[in-house]
Amino acid sequence: MKSKKMVLVTAGSRGIGAAIVRVLSKHYNIVFTYRTNKEQAELLAKSLTNNNTFCVCYPCDVTKTSEVKSFCEMLLDKHGTPYALINNAGISVNNLQINMTIAEWQTVIETNLNATFYFNHYLLNPMIIDGDGCIINISSISGLRGNIGQTSYSASKAAQIGMTKSLAKEVAMFNVRVNSIAPGLVETEMTAELPKKVLDQLIKSTPLRKIGQPDDVAKMVEYLLGEGGNFITGQTMVIDGGLSI
Known part of the structure; x- marks a missing residue:
């Protein structure tokens, strides 16, 4: 089983994240992290493990450098160097900036931006040594256009895109490709919390007049990791049904 390339997905x-895990498990061995709901994570991992591939999950609070460091050391020792790192962990705490607390700001920045740096920091060297790898940061169109009540979220996602461009230039000589994906409105637990009136208006504002599915993002990840992505680095792939046009 270990002859297949291994991919790490944070918050999978x-x-x-779960859609990415499911789609990529057809081609790669998968390791993914979770923070809560151990039962849900283990059921997903078990359902995707077979005679040809493995899929395993581990708890990790991505906002804590000590936990990320310990996790990455375990990963390298037990499973080897990942072919790809998918920085998917992210949250949104919506509030107008004038009302936003310091704690709300820090929570979003720690989860969406700092965690991306932590995983890159601990895994880049072995990926460079391997001379073949991919990093994909799951950003958002909020990082391209901004949203009322989402200054922390938009700032973190815009910073991810800037990190993608700079890091892509730094590691290109080692055949490590770095890209980001900026989804628009996607049907997840996060969008399920939106009031119906707001959701309907967002769909109406989307030229394709529909909400995206997690698999739409997962299939772009699959493409970038495969042969189609061999000459793509430093780019942000927008998947939003035309919302940002």
Whole structure:
């Protein structure tokens, strides 16, 4: 089983992360992290493990450098260097900036931006040594256009895109490709919390007049990791049904 390339997905137990895990498990061995809901994560991992591939999950609070460091050391020792790192962990705490608390700001920045740096920091060297790898940061169109009540979320996602461009230039000589994906409105637990009136208006504002699915994002990840992505780095792939046009 270990002859197959291994991919690490952060926050892979639900939503877009789970879709990425499911789609990539057809081609790669998968390791993914989760923060809560151990049962849900383990059920997903068990359902995707077979005679040809393995899929395993581990708890990790991605906002804590000590936990990320310990996790990455375990990963390298037990499973080897990942072919790809999918930085998917992310949250949104919506509030107008004038009302936003310091704690709300820090929570979003720690989860969406700092965690991306932590995983890159601990895994880049072995990926460079391997001379073949991919990093994909799951950003958002909020990082391209901004949203009322989402200054922390938009700032973190815009910073991810800037990190993608700079890091892509730094590691290109080692055949490590770095890209980001900016989804628009996607049907997840996060969008399920939106009031129906707001959701309907967003769909109406989307030229394709529909909401995206987690698999739409997962299939772009699959493409970028495969042969189709061999000459793509430093780019942000927008998947939003035309919302940002």
